[in-house]
Amino acid sequence: MSTTTAAPKLKTSAMIASFADPGQKTAPAPFGHALAKAAEQDERIVGLTADLGKYTDMHIFAQAHPDRYFQMGMSEQLLFGAAAGMAEAGLTPFASTYSVFAARRAYDFICLDIAEPNLNVNVVGGLPGLTTGYGPSHQATEDMAIFRGMPNLTIVDPCDSIDIEQAVPQLAASEGPTYLRLLRGKVPTVLDEYDYTFELGKAKVLRGGADVVFVSSGLMTMRALQAAELLAAHKVDVAVVHAPTIKPLDVDTIVAELDTPRLAVTLENHSVVGGLFESVASALVRRGVSRRVVPVGLPDAFLDAGALPTLHDRYGLSKEKIVETVLAELG
Template identity: 35%
Template sequence: MAKTDGGPRKSDALHLDDFSVKQQPNHQTVPKYYGEALLAAARTDSSILALTADLTAPTETDLVRDHLPDQFVMVGIAEANMVGVGAGLARAGFIPFVHSFSVFLSRRSFDQIAMQIAYPKTNVKLVGFMPGIDSLLGVSHQAIDDIVLMRALPNMTILEPANPADYEDAVAAALAHEGPVYLRLYRATTPATPMDGVSPLQAGKIRHLHHGTDAAIFATGLMVEQALNAAEDLKSQSINASVIDCASLKPLDVAGILDVISQSKVIVTAENHTIIGGLGSAIAEIMASNNIARPFFRIGVQDCFAEGGSRAFLFGKYGLSASDIAAAVKQGLTS
C-alpha cells in the first residue's frame, strides 16, 4: 500500500521552508502540529491511513510516510480519484485522512465528496490546507468557497481550529465522529501558544475567548487572532467585546450562539472566506430564524477574487484585519 514521493527519508518533526509556508527570516524551525497529531493517532490505530495528492510536505503527511510507511498512500495529482480511493478504504474498515490544499480538495473533488462520502456517510476525514486568501500563490490556490461547499452537504462535519496548538484536539474530534469530517487548517509559521483557560476544541461547541457585552465577534480559523487583537484595541477605548471561537462550523452550537447574541448590542462575524455562505451567513440564519434584530456586520472576502501576497497585505487590502473588525464594532455602536 505504501508509496513515497521521493525526498529525504529522515524526519525530526520540524520543517524549514516550502512553497506553502513563509518562515521567519532567521529560518526558525517550527513544529508540524498537525503532522505530529496525526502520527500520534496513527501509531495507536493501524486503521488510520494518510492519503495525499503529491503534497506530502505541505500537508505534513511526510511524518506518517517516514515513520509508518504502511499507513501512507501517495495517490498522485488526482484529487477526485484520491477521494474515491479514500471512500473505498473506509468501506474496507480503514479510517482515511485525505489531504490536499483546501481549494483543490473542495472544488476538484466536490462530486466525489458528495456521492462517495457525504451521501453514504462514509468515515473519511478530509483535510484541507492553505485556507481562504492566505496564499502567496494567487487565485488558483485560494479557497474562498470551501466552507460553503462543505456546509451545503448533508452529513458533513466542518472544523476550523483557531490555532495550530488545537490541531491535536481537532484530530481527536474528527476521529471521535463516525462519518465525514472536513478539517480546514493552516501551517504554523511560528511556534503556537495554547490558549490558557480555554476548553478543548469540540464539535458542536463554541469557545469564549474574550468577554464583553458591547459586541460579540464570532470568528473562525485565522480570523480568531484578528478578532482577539480587535477586542484588545476596543478595550483600550472602553468598548468591551466578546470573542467567540466558532471552530465547529457544522454542527453549530446554536444554543451557545443565541446566548451570546442575547447579551450583545452588536454582532460581527469574521472569516477568511467569502461572506456568502460561510460563518457570517450561518450566524445570520440563526438570527433570522429566531427573529433577532441587531446591528450586524460580516467581515470576510466581499464577493471577489484576491491575488497572491502576504497574509498581512491581503488581510489589509480585503478588509480582514483587526482594524476592520474594530471599525465594524464601532459603527454598530454608533448606528
Template identity: 40%
Template sequence: MVDLKSGRAGGMGEILDVEGPYEVAPLGTALVELSANRPEIVGLTADMGRFSDIHAFRDAHPDRFFNVGMAEADLLLIAAGLAKTGKIAYCTTYSVFVTRRALDFLVIACAHSKANVKILAGMSGLMNPYGATHQATDDIAVLRMIPDLAIIDPCDATELAQVVKAVADIEGTVYVRSLRGKVPVVFDPEEYSFEFGKAKELRSGSDVGVISTGFMTQRAFVASAAARERGLGAGVLHVPTIKPFDTEAVLRFAAGVDRLVIAENHQMSGGLATLVTEALYDAGLHVPMIKIGIQHRFHECGSQAYMEEKYGLDQGRITRAVIDGV
C-alpha cells in the first residue's frame, strides 16, 4: 500500500503530474482482459471512446463495440436492448450526462428492467475545469434514490480494474464513478481485494476515524499518516460501494473512535456523509463529525488545484480536519 500526494486533473478528467506509481487507462486494460473469454460482453460509448479509456476494448473487439454518437439516452437504451439479448453491456460517458440527459432511460430501460448494463461514468464530482455544465457534483444523491441500481466509487487503478471485472457478475445495472488516464496506484493488487457491498477498514485508530470513498481515500491515508506523527490514532474506513451501503461496518468503525471525518468528492448532502449520518442516527450512535465535500452550489470554471483549495477538498483541508478537528 502506497501513500501518494494528490495528482492534478486535466481537462477531460485525466489526472496529470501523478507523483508515485500509476497505471494508464486501467479501465480499458481490465475490460480487454475480462472480455477475452467472455463473448457476451459488449462495449458502448457516447462519442467518448478515447476520453473514457474504453478505446482499448474497441481496438481489441471492433465487432463488439458501438459508438452511438453524442446521444446518451440512445446509449443506455441500446445497452438495455443488448442486455435483453443476453449481452453484458459496458457503457462509458460523463457522469453529468448520465444523471441529466439520460436519467429516465437509466431509471426505466436499465434499473427498472434489471438490465445487465454497467455504466462507467467519467468526471464524477469536482473533476474538471469546465464549470457546472460538466461537474456531476450530485450524481450519488440523484442515483441512490433509484431502486435496483448499484453505485461504486473506486479509489485507484487497482480497485477500478477489480471493479470492472467484478460488475460483470453483479446482476442488474451498476453505476461506477470511473477514473481515467494516469490513475494512481494506492492499493497493492496482491493485498487488496474489492468486495461488492463491503467497506474496508484499512487503518485502525481510536482518536479519529476517516470514512472516505473514491480517490478521497488516498488523501485520507496522507492525513492519517500526518496524524500518527502527532501521536493521534487515526483510522481509515474506505467505502467503495455506496449502494448497497455497508451500514454494519460503518457503525462498528464509528463506535470505536472519538470523532469522525467524512471525505467525499460529492456534495455533502445526499452522498456518503448523509448515508453515515442516517446510519448513526438510526442506531442511536452519537459521534462528533466533520464533513469534507462539495458545497451545495454551482461551481465556476478553474484549474483542479484552484477549485479544490477554494472549496475545501484539497489535502490540507482533510489533514487539518483529522489533526485539529476543525
C-alpha cells in the first residue's frame, strides 16, 4: 500500500503579507482597535464592509460593536450606497474594502452618492500600492491618482500604527468624505520615536538634514527614515518630511522644505503618475519655485506578482534601492 504526503494547504498569506521587517516593532490591527475605541466615545460611528471584515481589520470593530457592524457581501456599490444613506441619516460610517475595488469598481457611487453631497463617509481601502503580491488585480498602484480628482474628498496615506490610531478619530470628526489607505494586520510602529502627532492636513518634519530632503507618505516614510540612517554612513545628511495627507496637501510646509539647494526626493507607495510626486511638483510650480524633484515610486505599468521583498526591491521601494538612487543623484 503506497502512501502520499499531502501538499501543504495554500493560505492567503501572500494576499495580506506584512511589509514589516523581521523583528520590527508592530501593532496588531491598529485600524480595527482605533475604530472600536472611537465608537465607544461616539455612538454615531458604524462599520461596514464588503465581505472583507477580516482582511481590513474591521472584524475587530465587529466583535466590539456587533449591533453597529454591517456585512454587505461582495457588492462594493451597495456598500458605499448604504454608507451614504447612513451618513444622510446622521451616522458616521467607515466602509472598508480593498483599494482596487473602491477606486476602480465603485468610483461613481463614491463620487455621486458621497462626495457630491459632501457626506461624512470614510472610505477605508486595504492593500494600497504594492502591499500584496497578487498582481494587478489587487495592487492599487493608481488609487490616489483616481481619487485626487474627486472634489471634497480628503486622502490620507498613513505611515504606521501611530498614524492610523491617531487618524481614525480625526477622520470621524471631519465633515466631508475621506479615503484612508489602510495598513492592516501587523503594522510597524515607527513614528513614536520622532515626537510625532498626526494632524489631518499637516505634513511634519521628522528629522533635519543638510544635503537631501525626502518628502514621503505612507509606508515609504518608514523606508525614508531607514534610508536616511543608511545614508549617514556615506556622510549624506538627509531630512525627512512626512506628508500623510495627500489631499489637501500641506503646501506651505512642503514648499518651504523644498525651496533649498538640497537634493529633493519624493517617496511614495504609488505610481509616479498622479500621486505624491505630481502633487508636490504642482505645488512648487504654483508657488513659482523652479527646481528638480526626483521621484521614488512605482512605475507607470502593471506590476508583477511575487513576494513583497522581491517586488519592493525590483521596483525601487526598498531602503537599499533608495540609497542607490540618492547616491547616484549626488554623483
